[in-house]
Every structure is written in structure tokens, then in C-alpha cells.
Amino acid sequence: MEWRVLVTDDEQSIAGAIAYALTREGMQVETAGDGEEALRKIDAFKPHLLVLDVMMPKMDGYEVCRRLLQREDAPGILLLTVKNDIIDKVLGLELGADDYMTKPFDLRELVARVKALGRRLAKNAAPTAVKSVELGPLEVRLQERMAQLSGREIELTPKEFDLLALLATHPNQVYTREDLLELVWGMDYAGGTRTVDIHIQRLRKKLEPVGPVLLQTVYGIGYKLIEVK
Known part of the structure; x- marks a missing residue:
């Protein structure tokens, strides 16, 4: 290309x-x-x-x-x-x-x-067979690059969406900061893991209005997205 x-x-x-x-x-x-x-x-x-x-x-x-x-x-x-x-x-x-x-x-x-x-x-x-992911009140539409909480669109930056899409398509899976840095930003990115923490904090605030979805910190390891039953 x-x-x-x-x-x-x-x-x-x-x-x-x-x-x-x-x-x-x-x-x-x-x-x-x-x-x-x-x-x-x-x-x-x-x-x-x-x-x-x-x-x-x-x-x-x-x-x-x-x-x-x-x-x-x-x-x-x-x-x-x-x-x-x-x-x-x-x-x-x-x-x-x-x-x-x-x-x-x-x-x-x-x-x-x-x-x-x-x-x-x-x-x-790249085309994906999965068009959207639902996790409780959270819906992530992968092809449209948009996310909704209880039917209301969440305003996300491109990197916030990429981060949310990765976590939502693999619920309950723990990712280290290094994993997220490589998978979302790319292994050549030199910004450091602090960038991951900042984006997680901003994403967490945008998910807070609805309780059943939780962006959870796994202390000493990293982060995961879970649905609270």
C-alpha cells in the first residue's frame, strides 16, 4: 500500500x-x-x-x-x-x-x-468478523468505532476507543501496562507506561456513570474490564 x-x-x-x-x-x-x-x-x-x-x-x-x-x-x-x-x-x-x-x-x-x-x-x-461487543450496559461497535453506555454515546479519543475495544473484546483478561502499550500504541512507541495510566484514568471516568461495568486495577499487574453481576 x-x-x-x-x-x-x-x-x-x-x-x-x-x-x-x-x-x-x-x-x-x-x-x-x-x-x-x-x-x-x-x-x-x-x-x-x-x-x-x-x-x-x-x-x-x-x-x-x-x-x-x-x-x-x-x-x-x-x-x-x-x-x-x-x-x-x-x-x-x-x-x-x-x-x-x-x-x-x-x-x-x-x-x-x-x-x-x-x-x-x-x-x-483490517476487517473483523466481530462487529460489536456487549458487556452489560456497555456496547462497543468495532466497525463504527463508537461506544455506548445504556444507549448513550461515549465521547472517546481514537486511543481511548482502541483501549476500550481491546479490553471489551477480552473481558476479565488482565493486561499489563506493557501489554497495553504494545497492543494499543505499538511496540515502537516511546511514550512510556505512564501514557497507559493516563488513558485508563480518563476511560474509567467515562465509564463511571454506569455501575455494572468496571475498569479494574489488578494491583502489581495491570488492568482488566469486568461486568459486575
């Missing part, structure tokens, strides 16, 4: 270097210089992947993520940031980014991250 990648960075030298490196890997690449241009090109170019700088004029990368959050056709997002603050990284992940890298970065690592993200997206997009 030939991946379409949109590289968005207001520094033309950086965008050009990334585009050149990805083109050499057989990907079809276009560039944008700010968030507004990126959104226009996403509609026209239909990229599978978006390499997105955070600090840009007109519209920053976080706002682009917000605009894409509710779109079913949103591309996978690799966020680039000059900040090394965990809060900034977590914000990007909460807004739907799939991965992040801090500037300055090694171009070879960025290419590897883009390829790893592409593999994960292809895996998640």
Missing part, C-alpha cells in the same frame, strides 16, 4: 527534509505551512498519516487535532513539539494524536515512527 502523508510545519527546511525522507520510503507526500492549510489539504489529499508541528502561525497543531477529533476519516497523527513537558505531550495524546516526537529529532527515527504508525493503522483497519 502506498501511504499518503501530509507534513505540516512552518519551517520549510524541516518540512522539506521530512518529505524527502518519506518519499524515499515510497510514500506519497505533500506539505503544508500552517494548520489552516493542513485542514484544506486533508480534505483534498486525503492523507493516511499527518506529521504535525505544534507551534505554527494561524492555527497550531493542537487546534488541528481538535478539528479532526470527531472526523471518521481523520488521519493518524504524529505530533512534533519543541516542548519536552509531559503536560504538552499528554494534551496532544488526549486530543487524538497517536504519537509524538520532541524537536530536535533524528530523521531516521521519525521515518521509523511513521512506518510503525502506518502498520498500526492498517492493522486496526
Whole structure:
């Protein structure tokens, strides 16, 4: 499959270097210089992947993520940031980014991250015989990538859905943080297990309104999703 990648960075030298490196890997690449241009090109170019700088004029990368959050056709997002603050990284992940890298970065690592993200997206997009999973009042519609509690849709980021879908399709199975990091984020992801804990906490709050479904911590091991009888 030939991946379409949109590289968005207001520094033309950086965008050009990334585009050149990805083109050499057989990907079809276009560039944008700010968030507004990126959104226009996403509609026209239909990229599978978006390499997105955070600090840009007109519209920053976080706002682009917000605009894409509710779109079913949103591309996978690799966020680039000059900040090394965990809060900034977590914000990007909460807004739907799939991965992040801090500037300055090694171009070879960025290419590897883009390829790893592409593999994960292809895996998640693969057809599945199971269309939905029901666990008490919780229904997870896998093909539609949506979840409901007692008939009401839960607002989930892409990674929150992936995490919930994995746990719901394997109820009562305990996953370590390392398991979840590899299965949901991919073995090439370098964000650390703290990312898993943060997403579990946010997902747990969204499941709290209905008691019979419990995202349970198995102390010293990891997490599992159970139905309380």
C-alpha cells in the first residue's frame, strides 16, 4: 500500500527534509505551512498519516487535532513539539494524536515512527468478523468505532476507543501496562507506561456513570474490564 502523508510545519527546511525522507520510503507526500492549510489539504489529499508541528502561525497543531477529533476519516497523527513537558505531550495524546516526537529529532527515527504508525493503522483497519461487543450496559461497535453506555454515546479519543475495544473484546483478561502499550500504541512507541495510566484514568471516568461495568486495577499487574453481576 502506498501511504499518503501530509507534513505540516512552518519551517520549510524541516518540512522539506521530512518529505524527502518519506518519499524515499515510497510514500506519497505533500506539505503544508500552517494548520489552516493542513485542514484544506486533508480534505483534498486525503492523507493516511499527518506529521504535525505544534507551534505554527494561524492555527497550531493542537487546534488541528481538535478539528479532526470527531472526523471518521481523520488521519493518524504524529505530533512534533519543541516542548519536552509531559503536560504538552499528554494534551496532544488526549486530543487524538497517536504519537509524538520532541524537536530536535533524528530523521531516521521519525521515518521509523511513521512506518510503525502506518502498520498500526492498517492493522486496526483490517476487517473483523466481530462487529460489536456487549458487556452489560456497555456496547462497543468495532466497525463504527463508537461506544455506548445504556444507549448513550461515549465521547472517546481514537486511543481511548482502541483501549476500550481491546479490553471489551477480552473481558476479565488482565493486561499489563506493557501489554497495553504494545497492543494499543505499538511496540515502537516511546511514550512510556505512564501514557497507559493516563488513558485508563480518563476511560474509567467515562465509564463511571454506569455501575455494572468496571475498569479494574489488578494491583502489581495491570488492568482488566469486568461486568459486575
